[in-house]
Amino acid sequence: MGQEIPHSSFTESDFQHYREMLKEESHLLKQWFDEERFVNEHPKAGCELEAWLIDQQGVPAPVNVECLEALGSDQASPELSQFNIELNFDPVNLNEDAFSQIHKELVTGWQGLREAARRFDADCVCTGILQTVRN
Structure with missing residues (x-):
């Protein structure tokens, strides 16, 4: 959020980039769970x-x-x-x-x-x- 998106149509390359970024972020999230980086404290x-x-x-x-x-x-x-x-x-x-x-x-x-x-x-x-x- 907070970023301007200058256009509303996307190329296959854009979608491929999105998939790569999503995969990277998902891998990072899994890594953080595996490393128990999330705090389990008071809500x-x-x-x-x-x-x-x-x-x-x-x-x-x-x-x-x-x-x-x-x-x-x-x-x-x-x-x-x-x-x-x-x-x-x-x-x-x-x-x-x-x-x-x-x-x-x-x-x-x-x-x-x-x-x-x-x-x-x-x-x-x-x-x-x-x-x-x-x-």
């Missing part, structure tokens, strides 16, 4: 938040690069297009205050993102598909 949960950047009229604002630089967080990354940002939060142990911890991180991250967006006369909205998107 954890994490989350991510995807946001659209919009202008004052609710139209997508192409300022994600600028917002990411202003935000200066390694937990933020571009998502799909120049109008989107993804915030990734650290996993927390699933205990009695897990959801409070997650909520606190979400609020802090969201406030930081909105402050960064406002520097570029933009704001943020969480939605699957922005209703004001136009061709």
Whole structure:
């Protein structure tokens, strides 16, 4: 995710490359299981938040690069297009205050993102598909 795909038709060579990469990744995953690299500890949960950047009229604002630089967080990354940002939060142990911890991180991250967006006369909205998107 987070990478632009410049075209929508693919050659046999593209499919072959995909199969090779999938085989390589599957081999790596098997190796990690064999080496017991996955931690078997207390259950954890994490989350991510995807946001659209919009202008004052609710139209997508192409300022994600600028917002990411202003935000200066390694937990933020571009998502799909120049109008989107993804915030990734650290996993927390699933205990009695897990959801409070997650909520606190979400609020802090969201406030930081909105402050960064406002520097570029933009704001943020969480939605699957922005209703004001136009061709």
